[in-house]
Amino acid sequence: MGNKNSRFTTVSIPKPLADKAKKIIEKTGFTSLSSFVEYLLREIASERRGGTKGKGEDLKGVEERLRRLGYL
Numbered sequence: 001m002g003n004k005n006s007r008f009t010t011v012s013i014p015k016p017l018a019d020k021a022k023k024i025i026e027k028t029g030f031t032s033l034s035s036f037v038e039y040l041l042r043e044i045a046s047e048r049r050g051g052t053k054g055k056g057e058d059l060k061g062v063e064e065r066l067r068r069l070g071y072l
Contacts, residue, residue: 011037013037018033021033021036021037024036028066040062043061043062043065044062047061
């Protein structure tokens with residue numbers, strides 16, 4: 001799948017979910033859906049390393065952090 005030296009990959013998500021995310025980022029400093037998704041994945045991954053308990057808590061924490069930063 002693609003060039004072994006490529007720095008990026010493609011991830012498919014359902015169009016309705018992408019549309020919802022695009023509406024969210026209209027009110028933020030994110031310049032693209034890709035940058036928003038990358039941010040969310042980095043946040044979740046960093047929380048996982050920190051030993052959070054569950055997926056629901058991870059997502060709620062990310063959402064709360066985005067809200068405090070003025071993104072939501």
